[in-house]
Amino acid sequence: MNFKSKNTKKELNPNVSVDCVIFGFDLSQLYVLLIDSGNTEDYKQSRMAVPGDLIYDTENLDEAARRVLKELTGIENIYLEQIGAFGDPDRIGKKESDRKWLESIRAQPEARVITVAYYSLVKMPNFNPKASSFAKSAGWTAISEVNELAFDHYEILESALEQLKRKIKIQPIGFNLLPEKFTLSQLHKLYECILGKDLDKRNFRRKILNLNILTDLEEKQIGVPHKPSQLFKFNEENYNKLSLEGFDNFGF
Amino acid sequence: MNFKSKNTKKELNPNVSVDCVIFGFDLSQLYVLLIDSGNTEDYKQSRMAVPGDLIYDTENLDEAARRVLKELTGIENIYLEQIGAFGDPDRIGKKESDRKWLESIRAQPEARVITVAYYSLVKMPNFNPKASSFAKSAGWTAISEVNELAFDHYEILESALEQLKRKIKIQPIGFNLLPEKFTLSQLHKLYECILGKDLDKRNFRRKILNLNILTDLEEKQIGVPHKPSQLFKFNEENYNKLSLEGFDNFGF
DNA sequence: TAGCTATGTGTCTTTTGAACACTATCAAAT
DNA sequence: ATTTGATAGTGTTCAAAAGACACATAGCTA
Numbered sequence: 001m002n003f004k005s006k007n008t009k010k011e012l013n014p015n016v017s018v019d020c021v022i023f024g025f026d027l028s029q030l031y032v033l034l035i036d037s038g039n040t041e042d043y044k045q046s047r048m049a050v051p052g053d054l055i056y057d058t059e060n061l062d063e064a065a066r067r068v069l070k071e072l073t074g075i076e077n078i079y080l081e082q083i084g085a086f087g088d089p090d091r092i093g094k095k096e097s098d099r100k101w102l103e104s105i106r107a108q109p110e111a112r113v114i115t116v117a118y119y120s121l122v123k124m125p126n127f128n129p130k131a132s133s134f135a136k137s138a139g140w141t142a143i144s145e146v147n148e149l150a151f152d153h154y155e156i157l158e159s160a161l162e163q164l165k166r167k168i169k170i171q172p173i174g175f176n177l178l179p180e181k182f183t184l185s186q187l188h189k190l191y192e193c194i195l196g197k198d199l200d201k202r203n204f205r206r207k208i209l210n211l212n213i214l215t216d217l218e219e220k221q222i223g224v225p226h227k228p229s230q231l232f233k234f235n236e237e238n239y240n241k242l243s244l245e246g247f248d249n250f251g252f
Numbered sequence: 253m254n255f256k257s258k259n260t261k262k263e264l265n266p267n268v269s270v271d272c273v274i275f276g277f278d279l280s281q282l283y284v285l286l287i288d289s290g291n292t293e294d295y296k297q298s299r300m301a302v303p304g305d306l307i308y309d310t311e312n313l314d315e316a317a318r319r320v321l322k323e324l325t326g327i328e329n330i331y332l333e334q335i336g337a338f339g340d341p342d343r344i345g346k347k348e349s350d351r352k353w354l355e356s357i358r359a360q361p362e363a364r365v366i367t368v369a370y371y372s373l374v375k376m377p378n379f380n381p382k383a384s385s386f387a388k389s390a391g392w393t394a395i396s397e398v399n400e401l402a403f404d405h406y407e408i409l410e411s412a413l414e415q416l417k418r419k420i421k422i423q424p425i426g427f428n429l430l431p432e433k434f435t436l437s438q439l440h441k442l443y444e445c446i447l448g449k450d451l452d453k454r455n456f457r458r459k460i461l462n463l464n465i466l467t468d469l470e471e472k473q474i475g476v477p478h479k480p481s482q483l484f485k486f487n488e489e490n491y492n493k494l495s496l497e498g499f500d501n502f503g504f
Numbered sequence: 505t506a507g508c509t510a511t512g513t514g515t516c517t518t519t520t521g522a523a524c525a526c527t528a529t530c531a532a533a534t
Numbered sequence: 535a536t537t538t539g540a541t542a543g544t545g546t547t548c549a550a551a552a553g554a555c556a557c558a559t560a561g562c563t564a
Contacts, residue, residue, distance in 0.1 A: 013267055015267040083336075085313060085368040087368065089312060112309045185541075200523075202544070203523085205544090206545095221530095224541080225530065225539080227530055228542080229543090435511090452553070453511090479509080479560040479562095480560070482511085
């Protein structure tokens with residue numbers, strides 16, 4: 001999405017921010033992209049946060065989220081969905097370490113800020129998180145290793161995961177996390193990771209194939225030390241058709 | 253919920269508002285509570301809006317929504333759920349009539365305002381909408397009659413309905429729209445209205461009863477010109493039990 | 505007492521979900 | 535050359551849920 005300012009002077013709105021929970025998948029685990037405040041006085045976890053920024057008065061919320069994503073990852077056209085707004089009056093000022101961080105990055109660190117949270121899905125290998133105006137460093141953390149985050153970001157992450165779980169049962173958005181060519185086992189593993197439970201292999205394969213949204217590439221894995229798996233790609237045409245008709249449930 | 257300000261001076265935040273889509277049901281149709289700007293120069297529909305207000309810097313978003321609901325309806329403890337944030341830079345300034353209205357109610361009518369939308373469910377007969385600081389008049393409009401609203405409120409209403417549809421399949425929140433004592437036919441009609449489609453009577457009754465969340469009051473309608481219906485009430489205890497176990501789907 | 509209106513009830517068929525175990529194919533190690 | 539380890543791939547059966555469908559009942563009214 002192209003963001004074009006309508007005013008020459010773009011002003012940050014001191015009261016509204018966006019935060020983006022960026023999910024990745026390395027074919028065995030789910031990850032989230034976190035930035036580091038660089039504040040060395042505190043434990044590592046509490047210095048980590050979900051990337052975000054104040055919005056400009058000229059851009060809409062989705063645009064702001066895409067701007068943050070682009071600055072951080074260089075990627076455009078990413079799957080993006082709003083989670084909702086988080087607005088406790090003291091959501092960003094509870095911890096001493098949070099306040100210090102704010103003082104270092106915000107013109108008005110005491111302002112009351114409500115944030116609009118998003119989650120997005122990216123193909124992990126496609127990109128390298130960069131340092132940016134709002135992040136000294138950025139990197140992937142396995143979801144299972146996240147215990148504590150700055151501000152109310154842990155709560156935001158939980159909401160993101162919840163929404164992702166709900167959504168993936170209704171729409172095959174998981175393809176955004178996989179490489180172009182993938183195996184059914186990888187897709188299977190992805191669903192298990194997101195839903196946090198085991199799924200029967202045969203039942204999974206049957207259901208997915210019955211949706212007719214996969215194209216068999218008639219190509220196999222090479223160099224793997226076991227029976228090579230058939231490769232598939234996502235069939236966009238059939239998926240779009242199916243979306244229009246409306247389908248309710250993957251049924252997991 | 254009791255809202256208690258932590259500061260003596262409560263200040264409205266000029267950049268963030270809440271808007272509440274309030275649904276009601278009169279046993280035959282779904283309604284939404286709309287307020288009237290009182291601006292007489294334009295068509296009726298475009299003067300109507302969903303009630304809302306700027307937030308105070310001391311309250312959180314849910315509190316702000318409850319405050320709006322209380323001011324308008326006098327009711328507390330209402331079912332309330334966030335829909336999400338709406339924040340196009342020009343969402344409130346597109347139409348001339350919108351701008352006039354804003355000038356009459358806002359200290360900074362030109363400010364860029366993002367809004368956090370909520371929907372809530374109320375028992376229609378329980379209450380009378382009142383005029384308030386932000387509404388010259390307020391009243392129920394059948395969903396089917398709403399064509400156009402001020403600002404981006406039509407879009408907000410559509411999102412509210414969508415979310416309600418999704419939610420009512422997963423949780424029996426519909427009880428918030430019905431009187432304490434209700435018949436299965438009324439509940440059936442409510443589901444049909446919300447989902448916008450016919451549901452088989454016998455299948456509906458079977459599914460609902462199998463959930464064990466209804467208590468048969470062993471009491472019948474009186475004075476109706478047809479076979480009187482059994483009355484039920486919502487069994488909160490069983491519902492809470494069921495919620496904890498987690499149930500996925502009414503299956504409509 | 506006839507007519508109108510909405511209530512209330514059961515069965516059968518089809519679809520969907522869930523449980524379950526063995527053979528096949530490759531690479532690497534011996 | 536053979537064995538080993540790792541993952542891929544494949545069907546059937548049983549149980550549960552969804553969907554389709556028609557008629558007798560109870561109260562009011564005219």
